[in-house]
Amino acid sequence: MDSFAVSIASGVILKDVKFRESLLIGFFMGGFQALMTGIGFLLGSSFKGYIESWDHWIAFGVLVLLGGKMIVEGLKHESERCFCPTKIAVLSLLALATSIDALAVGLSFAFLVDSVAQSASIIGGVAFLFSVIGVYLGAGFGTSRKLRVEIIGGIILIGIGTKILIEHAVLHLA
Numbered sequence: 001m002d003s004f005a006v007s008i009a010s011g012v013i014l015k016d017v018k019f020r021e022s023l024l025i026g027f028f029m030g031g032f033q034a035l036m037t038g039i040g041f042l043l044g045s046s047f048k049g050y051i052e053s054w055d056h057w058i059a060f061g062v063l064v065l066l067g068g069k070m071i072v073e074g075l076k077h078e079s080e081r082c083f084c085p086t087k088i089a090v091l092s093l094l095a096l097a098t099s100i101d102a103l104a105v106g107l108s109f110a111f112l113v114d115s116v117a118q119s120a121s122i123i124g125g126v127a128f129l130f131s132v133i134g135v136y137l138g139a140g141f142g143t144s145r146k147l148r149v150e151i152i153g154g155i156i157l158i159g160i161g162t163k164i165l166i167e168h169a170v171l172h173l174a
Contacts, residue, residue: 002098003029007131009153010085011138029131032095034124040106041116056168062097063161070154
């Protein structure tokens with residue numbers, strides 16, 4: 001769902017989405033979800049405690065930085081804006097930040113199943129599909145409103161990062 005939300009924000013920024021752009025975003029979001037699940041499975045339980053103690057901070061930091069950059073871009077005059085969610089570096093960071101929790105899922109799979117290939121494929125496929133749909137939903141919203149959509153997208157990313165941090169805190173308080 002984090003990948004879906006980020007994809008919506010990306011579509012809002014892009015407004016006039018090309019099919020290739022939606023596939024690129026979907027590929028990165030779904031690919032990272034599947035890849036991180038597989039990596040988590042391979043790491044097994046040996047690093048579980050270390051990853052769990054930092055994953056939420058990493059995701060929060062990356063999403064706040066990218067969200068802050070989007071807000072700054074949104075405050076600039078339209079001709080000065082340069083935040084593009086289809087740039088490979090930006091897309092990689094967004095996909096990484098939203099897939100860190102998949103690493104923990106993969107770690108838990110190491111205790112439950114003998115092979116993670118099917119599960120990782122399903123996770124990646126669903127993230128891909130939701131991300132492609134999210135890009136188009138966001139684009140529809142972005143073209144129907146005369147808002148500074150980069151600011152809204154930045155707030156969404158910061159909100160997702162904050163949600164990740166809060167969820168981790170709640171889980172460890174319970």
